[in-house]
Amino acid sequence: MDSPKLIFGVMLMALQMGAVTVSAQTVAQDAARSFTISPDYRFTEKSGEALYNAICAGCHMPDGKGAQGAGHYPALADNPAVEAAPYVIVNVLHGRKAMPSFGDAMDDDQVAAVVNYTRTHFGNRFSGSVTSSEVRSLR
Numbered sequence: 001m002d003s004p005k006l007i008f009g010v011m012l013m014a015l016q017m018g019a020v021t022v023s024a025q026t027v028a029q030d031a032a033r034s035f036t037i038s039p040d041y042r043f044t045e046k047s048g049e050a051l052y053n054a055i056c057a058g059c060h061m062p063d064g065k066g067a068q069g070a071g072h073y074p075a076l077a078d079n080p081a082v083e084a085a086p087y088v089i090v091n092v093l094h095g096r097k098a099m100p101s102f103g104d105a106m107d108d109d110q111v112a113a114v115v116n117y118t119r120t121h122f123g124n125r126f127s128g129s130v131t132s133s134e135v136r137s138l139r
Contacts, residue, residue, distance in 0.1 A: 042105050043055065048115075051117070059099075076124070089138050108132035111135045116130050
């Protein structure tokens with residue numbers, strides 16, 4: 001099963017089993033967010049913010065503070081590990097523990113955009129922008 005399909009399937013199953021509870025406020029906030037997957041299962045968003053909202057916020061939460069419930073989704077907010085750009089790139093590309101890989105669903109520019117967004121938001125103020133060539137070298 002492709003990564004995006006797997007993510008949606010796992011989230012749906014967790015909701016159906018009652019392992020995750022969702023407030024009406026969360027549902028209302030999420031309804032405003034949308035994302036697009038092209039016919040070949042690649043995300044079409046280009047900005048780091050749009051990619052984060054489409055892909056990452058479902059587990060790491062819109063505020064980047066993470067969550068616990070059906071699993072442990074670490075906080076990205078004020079997280080010193082996010083300073084190491086290669087660490088974040090590799091996690092996005094190849095996944096880590098329960099986090100699926102997104103390397104097949106995003107191109108190098110998209111990965112760089114979402115990594116840069118994560119490193120400069122949620123209380124993170126790490127210098128140095130990730131480039132698509134850095135992402136390509138870690139694929």
